[in-house]
Amino acid sequence: MKPLYRNIFFLLGAVAVVIMLLTFDMDYKELWSHIRRAGWWFGAVVGVWVVIYFFNAVSWYFIIRNGESPSPVSLGKVYKLTISGFALNYATPCGLMGGEPYRIMELTPIIGSSRATSSVILYVMMHIFSHICFWLASVVLYIIMYTPDFMMWLLLAAVTVFCLLAIYFFIKGYKHGMIIKTLRVLSRIPWVGKYAMRFSESKHEKLLQIDSQIAELHSKHSTTFYASFLFEFCARVLTALEIFFILCILTSEVNFFNCVLIMAFTSLFGNIFFFSPMQLGAREGGFALSVSALSISGAFGVYTGLITRVREVIWIIIGLVLMRFGNSPSQDVQKPEEPSAQTS
DSSP: OOHHHHHHHHHHHHHHHHHHHHTOSSOHHHHHHHHHHHTHHHHHHHHHHHHHHHHHHHHHHHHHHTTOSSOSSOHHHHHHHHHHHHHHHHHSTTTTTTHHHHHHHHHHHHHOHHHHHHHHHHHHHHHHHHHHHHHHHHHHHHHHHSOOOHHHHHHHHHHHHHHHHHHHHHHHHHHHOSHHHHHHHHTTSTTTHHHHHHHHHHTHHHHHHHHHHHHHHHHHOHHHHHHHHHHHHHHHHHHHHHHHHHHHHHOSSOOHHHHHHHHHHHHHHHHHTTTSGGGTTHHHHHHHHHHHHTTSOHHHHHHHHHHHHHHHHHHHHHHHHHTTSSOOGGGGSOOOOOOOOOOO
């Protein structure tokens, strides 16, 4: 990536962090008292994400490597881009407005634009796919642990239907590619349609190549696909440790499986409001509702949301700092494009 573009991404993230800190809806003395109350558990909350991001990075690393030995990109480089990419996603509205373009532009000089784009798209698909499977697994876990009433059965049924439909469409996308089909759908939407059609026509050969690379992962490299899914799904489960550590500060009447359900409800609620930077408000509301649904004090949910928000700010800053290091000048030189995919 050109240093200018990297600096622009860094500046956008830095401005977002400053805005978040200035608009934090709490007195800083009160915030510091909450962090001091957490004690060493706060270090555990921040530290567990070293492991979670590592699992995310390994998942993406399997996709980039795709059975190739040696890998064209080191695991350390992928780990760095994973943290920085998520930092930009947390800091920008609509989630994928910052992190994914940044990852593509950083990888392009190393493996070419088509492969960089397809690997990032495949990882985003895997990230979302694992979320959906996590929600579905949490429905089963809730039924095992609790006796749902009528309204909860309706909610669980709705979540189950949504997850099964989403899994079906993702599997279709993995088998046949989804970029060109997605652009065809977008081309029918007013205002957006003409831009989607123009982009599809001008980049048709490259989009075909990316779609073929997406389909190839599932059809020809199933071991890579399932290994990537396993690490990403485990990362989703490990996020419940953050909730567990925070609630251990407040009460002894909580177990890890409750925290898995809290994480599932909260992430589902938060993703409904994906357009909000850092899911401001939605995250805290999701925590409060989810702990209340499990007969835990709603105040615990508010406190959990607060500590999680501070942890996110810390990791955003870490991700932005990492953007400034480990950038080889040779990687800022554009790699020649791969030959276009042959079409019949």
